[in-house]
Amino acid sequence: xxxxxxxxxxxxxxxxxxxxxxxxxxxxxxxxxxxxxxxxxxxxxxxxxxxxxxxxxxxxxxxxxxxxxxxxxxxxxxxxxxxxxxxxxxxxxxxxxxxxxxxxxxxxxxxxxxxxxx
Amino acid sequence: xxxxxxxxxxxxxxxxxxxxxxxxxxxxxxxxxxxxxxxxxxxxxxxxxxxxxxxxxxxxxxxxxxxxxxxxxxxxxxxxxxxxxxxxxxxxxxxxxxxxxxxxxxxxxxxx
Numbered sequence: 001x002x003x004x005x006x007x008x009x010x011x012x013x014x015x016x017x018x019x020x021x022x023x024x025x026x027x028x029x030x031x032x033x034x035x036x037x038x039x040x041x042x043x044x045x046x047x048x049x050x051x052x053x054x055x056x057x058x059x060x061x062x063x064x065x066x067x068x069x070x071x072x073x074x075x076x077x078x079x080x081x082x083x084x085x086x087x088x089x090x091x092x093x094x095x096x097x098x099x100x101x102x103x104x105x106x107x108x109x110x111x112x113x114x115x116x117x118x
Numbered sequence: 119x120x121x122x123x124x125x126x127x128x129x130x131x132x133x134x135x136x137x138x139x140x141x142x143x144x145x146x147x148x149x150x151x152x153x154x155x156x157x158x159x160x161x162x163x164x165x166x167x168x169x170x171x172x173x174x175x176x177x178x179x180x181x182x183x184x185x186x187x188x189x190x191x192x193x194x195x196x197x198x199x200x201x202x203x204x205x206x207x208x209x210x211x212x213x214x215x216x217x218x219x220x221x222x223x224x225x226x227x228x229x230x
Contacts, residue, residue, distance in 0.1 A: 044220050095218075105216055109162045
């Protein structure tokens with residue numbers, strides 16, 4: 001149980017284009033999802049917290065107009081990288097917080113999406 | 119804000135030996151402490167977690183201990199196997215917002 005999927009697993013795009021990444025909780029409902037970014041050999045950096053039906057909360061230094069987050073249902077959140085540039089190339093990982101009794105603080109992570117901007 | 123320090127950054131052990139990774143946290147309000155294993159090119163996988171009302175938790179070869187007074191917690195892996203080789207992250211969170219603050223990671227290498 002508690003499986004989170006991401007699509008696509010990897011994407012290559014040209015500079016200036018937009019890329020959408022989907023995050024789904026497959027076997028549980030997630031009122032809260034999180035988006036992280038990870039550079040090689042570094043830790044996970046939280047970008048934003050996404051609550052179903054409301055606007056995402058972005059961490060300091062993360063441009064909300066560049067990284068658009070939509071959490072339209074209890075099982076789906078999307079991250080759109082707008083006007084991507086090479087410096088946006090990274091590993092993007094989502095997580096979903098379980099709503100199960102006694103596990104409401106547990107975050108389950110997706111497999112990640114490798115974005116390369118040429 | 120909350121800060122989590124993790125040591126060591128790299129750890130190499132022989133197969134069958136034990137491995138210990140330590141983390142300290144700064145926010146006394148933190149009450150949830152998960153450990154994640156991340157293999158190359160994959161997302162983090164939850165391997166064990168502990169809450170502040172418990173001092174120790176064990177799951178087969180993996181155990182976690184928590185010292186709330188000293189604000190540190192540790193991951194113990196016994197009888198290590200080559201497939202345990204990965205990067206391990208500790209994290210801490212409190213009830214406020216539920217955001218996980220991650221440590222810097224430990225690259226564990228188990229040599230056969």
